[in-house]
Amino acid sequence: MNLVRPAASAHTHPGRSFQDPAATAGFQAVMRSAIEHKREAQLQVPWAQLRAQAHRLKAEAIGDLDRLLVHFEREFSARGGTVLWAPSARDAVEHVLAICRRHGVSTLVKGKSMISEEIDLNDALQASGIEAVETDLGEFIIALACDQPSHITAPALHLSRGDIGELFARKLGIPYSDDPHVLMTAARDRLRETLLRAQAGLTGVNFAVADTGTIVVVENEGNGGLSATLPPVHISLMGIEKIIARLADLPVFLQLLARAATGQKLTSYTHHFLGPEEGRKAYCVVIDAGRSEVLADPKTRESLYCIRCGACLNVCPVYRRAGGAAYRSVYAGPIGSVITAQLSGHRHGAELPFVSTLCGACQEECPVNIDLPHQLVHMRSRLAPDARDGRKGKAIGAAAFLMQGRMTYALASALVRVALRLAPACRPLLPFLSGWTRERALPALPKQSFKAWWKSRERERPR
Incomplete structure (x- = not known):
């Protein structure tokens, strides 16, 4: 299979x-x-x-x-x-x-x-x-x-x-x-x-x-x-x-x-x-x-209730932005993110449960009321140990370090804003990111961060 x-x-x-x-x-x-x-x-x-x-x-x-x-x-x-x-x-x-x-x-x-x-x-x-x-x-x-x-x-x-x-x-x-x-x-x-x-x-x-x-x-x-x-x-x-x-x-x-x-x-x-x-x-x-195997686990069994209507795809913000082929699976969308890994015994599609905002729209639309967000979270917990290895683990560790204090987070935010402004000119210098940058354009950044906007708003409010 x-x-x-x-x-x-x-x-x-x-x-x-x-x-x-x-x-x-x-x-x-x-x-x-x-x-x-x-x-x-x-x-x-x-x-x-x-x-x-x-x-x-x-x-x-x-x-x-x-x-x-x-x-x-x-x-x-x-x-x-x-x-x-x-x-x-x-x-x-x-x-x-x-x-x-x-x-x-x-x-x-x-x-x-x-x-x-x-x-x-x-x-x-x-x-x-x-x-x-x-x-x-x-x-x-x-x-x-x-x-x-x-x-x-x-x-x-x-x-x-x-x-x-x-x-x-x-x-x-x-x-x-x-x-x-x-x-x-x-x-x-x-x-x-x-x-x-x-x-x-x-x-x-x-x-x-x-x-x-x-x-x-x-x-x-x-x-x-x-x-x-x-x-x-x-x-x-x-x-x-x-x-x-x-x-x-x-x-x-x-x-x-x-x-x-x-x-x-x-x-x-x-x-x-x-x-x-x-x-x-x-x-x-x-x-x-x-x-x-899916049936044997009470936490995954509910995904077998699916009647293949496609309603969860229609409302999924990730599917609507990326399209079906981006999943590289027979089954796309929220239900595909769940059952691809389940049916393959976790040999394939290990990244798909993480391709979700967990907004809950999929469950609201499902005609059989499958708790897809819970299924996605459960699959993430099953597959999470793999994320601690290799580049993913290093990236998560770096993010955790930068977010552990206000000063490091503020410094990182400022550096990221500068880097994103320079990103278009730096594409030829970053070939290891070409798989991403060749096909995707980042949206334009706002002129100021939310934090800066909030501070300016507070200063302008009448006392």
Whole structure:
């Protein structure tokens, strides 16, 4: 399993794209719009009650996970499906490759599945000579661009219509256009042909219902349903945390997910897959890949309640400033900062829990009311010993020394102000900082410090 993405290319470097004022303005406008739509959608339902109910239902399901997974397998198998257990990412990949070999699959179409990215499935399929084609429009665009997704629900959020028009002209050989209808039609025409000739389709799973053996997939484009029903073989990939106990619980999550993700009452399509039709095959690969370790710790277990809506990203000040690619993880934003380190057994993403202001906006927006600030603080405490080593430890020690007294702090503040004013001219002399200064511009300093301003204010106040 590799939750960490490779460094971005010069063309797609997150720092460079977010130095572009137009890119930043467009990104911020989309974030504001998403939040406004969510606010409007929340007013239509008893939001606080639904959140509390969803939190309780998820807590019950995760607490009873072993029994519910076995129940789900029994029900899904009774309807003709096959459940395959994957303790690790490697096991999951091997299951998918074995299915493809068994059915002579040369082309596989994919609906949106973040866990397939988590286990590096596309690379394994390509290495085995199997064509894997993304049918989600955002993922299709990202694959064409050899880029990295920037958001859980909107992978191509960082690209403008013009960017996509240029990409389609270059890759699909169509005349340049930035008209969304023209671009969507071009993508649909290309994907339709692939969907009709594919021997297998793969989707993620939004919810797996234990008492009926139902696999639930929600989407807005129709590609997930086509990927699952047009090819003769349907493969579902799910993490063990996707289980819910009862079909009667599903409406709670559907109302919350759509409103939190896109501000809709419900998504355009909600698919219930109850096993294969006659002459077809359905497989469900149930993946652990580090989740049992997260489950075993009562302090981290709550992160498994996540329903992948992306709401915490939309309000996170760090994500909104840096963008998704800056996290270099399959999962970005506050939830990504928590689960990247958790699922990898702390091998990857050790710096991400520290990439947060702990403002609490993420928990306020979470439709399942996950205490993300507490999760972040807990992960910091687990990972903090690493910070005492090397350059980080020296930097923290220096900061502690400078802040231990008023005189040293005042002197350090004055020196920092001088250094920051000289910084632009000194860039060529500081190559060891080029990774930072090349892509980032510090905001202009105020004319005086807050302390100096306060003193002058006190002097000017009438006595």
